[in-house]
Amino acid sequence: MSTETITRGIGRARRGVGNGGAGRPVQFKPSNSNRMPGHRSRSTTLLLFALPSLILLVLLNVYPVGYAGVQSARNGDLLSAGDFVGGQNYLTVLQQPVFWHAALFTLIFTLVGVFGSWAIGLALALLLRTRIPANGLFRVLLLLPWVVPIVVSATAWNWLVATPQSPLPVIANFFGLGNPLFLADPTLAQILVCVYKVWISFPFMMMMMTSALASVDTNVYEASKVDGAGPWQTFRLITLPMISRTTYISWILMTIFCVNDFPTIFLLTGGGPVQSTQTLVVMAYVTVFQNYQTGPGVAIAFLMTLVLVIISVVLYRQIRKVNIE
Known part of the structure; x- marks a missing residue:
C-alpha cells in the first residue's frame, strides 16, 4: 500500500468519510433526561449527602486560614486580637534584617534538600535496577532514614556531634582536623542541618524515581543501544525526559516539605547558633509562641x-508542558 493511499485514508477517517464515499452524517439529538423532575431531586439528594463534608472542609481549612489572615492585619497576641493595623505587620517583617537572613537560609536549605536528595535518590534508584546481591535487603535498609521517627534520628545525630567527646569531633581530631564544634559554629551548623535534611529525604526521592523508572519501556533502551548511544547519552536524552513528569512532582512535594520543615531545625539546633540556622517557619514559631507577636508571625x-x-x-x-509533548 502506497504512502499516498494511507494519507488519503487518514484524511477520510478524520472527515468521517468511508471508503465507499461520503456517508450521511449521523445527527444526535440532545436527550431530555436531564430535564426530568427526578434529576433535580437526585442532585439535591447528592448535595445533602456532601454537605457535611463540605462544612467540615470549611471549618478545618477555610476558617483557620481566614482567621489567620485577620490576625496578620492586627497587632494582637495569643490572648487578644489587638487593633487593626492593615499591612503594617508585613512591612515591619520585610524591613527586618533577621527576616532576610532567615529567607536566605531557607532558600539554601530548600535547594540542598530538594536537589541533594533527588540526585542521591535517582542514583540509588538506577543502581537498584541493576542486578546486585541482596537487592531487596538494600531497599529496606535505604528506607530506614525515612521510616525512623525524626525525634529518634535527630537525637542520634545530636549525639554524634553535640560535644567535643562525640564520635564525629573525636574522629576529626584523630585525623588532625582539630576539634570542630558542629552546633557552636554557625557555618558547620548550617552544613549539618542541610546534610541531615538530605539524609532523611533521599528515601522518598528514591521511591519516586524507582516508580518513574519502572514505567519506562525497556525497548527504548534497547533501541538506543542499537543506535550506538552511550550510557551518558542514554541517561540525558532518554531517562531524564521520560521521568521528567515524576521529577517535577517530586520537586514540588520536596520544596513544600523543606520550606515547612520545623522539626529538623528545631530538634537539631533550635535555630542557632546566633540564628544562623533559623528558617522562616522557625522564625514564625519563635515570633508567635515565644515573642507573643501574633501579627508579624502570621505575616x-x-x-x-x-x-x-x-x-x-x-x-x-x-x-x-511534559503532558502536552
Whole structure:
C-alpha cells in the first residue's frame, strides 16, 4: 500500500468519510433526561449527602486560614486580637534584617534538600535496577532514614556531634582536623542541618524515581543501544525526559516539605547558633509562641505560603508542558 493511499485514508477517517464515499452524517439529538423532575431531586439528594463534608472542609481549612489572615492585619497576641493595623505587620517583617537572613537560609536549605536528595535518590534508584546481591535487603535498609521517627534520628545525630567527646569531633581530631564544634559554629551548623535534611529525604526521592523508572519501556533502551548511544547519552536524552513528569512532582512535594520543615531545625539546633540556622517557619514559631507577636508571625507564614504557591505554579506548568509533548 502506497504512502499516498494511507494519507488519503487518514484524511477520510478524520472527515468521517468511508471508503465507499461520503456517508450521511449521523445527527444526535440532545436527550431530555436531564430535564426530568427526578434529576433535580437526585442532585439535591447528592448535595445533602456532601454537605457535611463540605462544612467540615470549611471549618478545618477555610476558617483557620481566614482567621489567620485577620490576625496578620492586627497587632494582637495569643490572648487578644489587638487593633487593626492593615499591612503594617508585613512591612515591619520585610524591613527586618533577621527576616532576610532567615529567607536566605531557607532558600539554601530548600535547594540542598530538594536537589541533594533527588540526585542521591535517582542514583540509588538506577543502581537498584541493576542486578546486585541482596537487592531487596538494600531497599529496606535505604528506607530506614525515612521510616525512623525524626525525634529518634535527630537525637542520634545530636549525639554524634553535640560535644567535643562525640564520635564525629573525636574522629576529626584523630585525623588532625582539630576539634570542630558542629552546633557552636554557625557555618558547620548550617552544613549539618542541610546534610541531615538530605539524609532523611533521599528515601522518598528514591521511591519516586524507582516508580518513574519502572514505567519506562525497556525497548527504548534497547533501541538506543542499537543506535550506538552511550550510557551518558542514554541517561540525558532518554531517562531524564521520560521521568521528567515524576521529577517535577517530586520537586514540588520536596520544596513544600523543606520550606515547612520545623522539626529538623528545631530538634537539631533550635535555630542557632546566633540564628544562623533559623528558617522562616522557625522564625514564625519563635515570633508567635515565644515573642507573643501574633501579627508579624502570621505575616511571615503568609509570605512563605505565597512563595510556595509561586514555585508550585511554575513547576506545575512544566508538568503540563511534559503532558502536552
